[in-house]
Amino acid sequence: MTQVIMQVGFYGHIRQYHNIQSEIDANIRRVLESGEYVQGPMLKQFEQELAAFHGMAHAAGTGNGTDAIWLALMAMGIGAGDEVITHPNTFFATAEAIWIAGATAVFVDCDPRTKCIDPQKIEAAITSKTKAIIPVHLYGQCADMPAIRKTADAHRLRVIEDNAQAIDAAGDGFRIGQLSDATSVSFIAQKNLGTFGDGGALLTNDANIDARVRKLRNHGSNQRNVHSFGFNSRLDDLHAGVLSAKLKHIHAWNDQRIKWAATYTEGLKGATHVALPHVRPGYRHVFHLYVIETKNTAHRDPLLDFLVKNGIDAKTHYSIPIHKQDGYPWGKGARTVGAMPNAERNAASCISLPMYPELTTAEVDYVVAKVLEWDKGAR
Ligand SMILES: Cc1ncc(COP(=O)(O)O)c(C=O)c1O
Known part of the structure; x- marks a missing residue:
């Protein structure tokens, strides 16, 4: 087939x-x-x-x-x-x-x-x-x-x-x-x-x-x-x-993003290898990006490749944290205070799924289905 x-x-x-x-x-x-x-x-x-x-x-x-x-x-x-x-x-x-x-x-x-x-x-x-x-x-x-x-x-x-x-x-x-x-x-x-x-x-x-x-x-x-x-x-x-x-439309558009985020979260809640975005209670998160994370950082690139091969334009935000960028003028005193395990983990595990108000139900369902397919072993 x-x-x-x-x-x-x-x-x-x-x-x-x-x-x-x-x-x-x-x-x-x-x-x-x-x-x-x-x-x-x-x-x-x-x-x-x-x-x-x-x-x-x-x-x-x-x-x-x-x-x-x-x-x-x-x-x-x-x-x-x-x-x-x-x-x-x-x-x-x-x-x-x-x-x-x-x-x-x-x-x-x-x-x-x-x-x-x-x-x-x-x-x-x-x-x-x-x-x-x-x-x-x-x-x-x-x-x-x-x-x-x-x-x-x-x-x-x-x-x-x-x-x-x-x-x-x-x-x-x-x-x-x-x-x-x-x-x-x-x-x-x-x-x-x-x-x-x-x-x-x-x-x-x-x-x-x-x-x-x-x-x-x-x-x-x-x-x-x-x-x-x-x-x-x-x-x-x-x-x-x-x-x-x-x-004039931004509030309604953001409401639609929130609805798509809820659809992603509901569809993906049973996945075992990915973690879903956390919304703080009482906060209005307007989902500029819907970012999932692979629980094992070694899974990130394979999942990203799998989605791209299946026609889904997923991306990473941001795969190199700024303190690891050579382009920053570190010589001028810029520095980190303490270790950055959370930022570094996020960089190594993040995948942004397509997210905009104009998505269709069929598209969102397809993205959910492909993440679940990978999650269940299609690697
Ligand atoms: C978090 C953040 N800060 C700053 C900027 C810079 O905005 P601009 O590209 O309009 O200069 C962007 C996006 O581009 C951003 O995502």
Whole structure:
């Protein structure tokens, strides 16, 4: 009997565009017809919508999510000689932003279940040079912000939430942005709220941070022909138009991701060789990624190969933790504090299954069936 191989892609961008094409096209046309493409009315409108969506005072569009982090650090006066604590099992950009700002990244391990920063590990990494903590809401789930804020307050540290992966997520009794000094967002195409290219934003309730970021992103200028030190890192109005159309749908799209995650979890709960994502009670995990882990790290690559051979575009996030990357400027003092067994285990065992609202029941069922087939011995 010939086996039917279904193709299940990793992203649903094109399906999503077709689903709301008239809304996106209308906004793009509005921008094109306005003749104002940089820091124009569409950007202003989207910034207001984004701030309101988060219940926050300010949102400033930036060129991408990485820039939003280092612009925030610079706006807070954090740079050379300062240390910033984060964790190494995140996308490289979290640490890269610390490096671009001129500060030094200090890595502590993650929580073994949520994969977000382990708040218990932060205290031991704090020195007289520490200025900030950057928790990442990894895979779509909020870090333990109340515990992080408590430690930050005890040592008068800033907190910047790297919220590239978790727009519209929430903790138990707290919202993203509420317990930090600033929150970065990424709008790169593959994010839950993604544009047709790159984009980012910085959210804050602090008017000074917002004003500094706005000036820094625009060649150090908030008045025509008057400049101080700055950069060019703006969110184009065309992207703002796309994002404004999509923002109206993000909550429902995330609800659908949560439903697919529940389907995966129900279907895979009997598997013996893989561990499933942990959702903290009371948290809204918006499943930017649905990441399973093989209990035996030696099984990861064979399972990944099996899925790919069967038409499933599974990936790893992230198979090399940042403290193992040669590309990081370790010579400049970046370091780990304590061992990183949880981050390293995650890197060696993680597999991200296709996850986007536009998946079909047949596709999700097929992915479940193939993981179970491998689990039961098809290796
Ligand atoms: C956790 C995390 N931080 C930062 C970034 C950087 O965002 P961008 O690609 O928009 O610069 C990303 C994604 O790309 C990310 O996943």
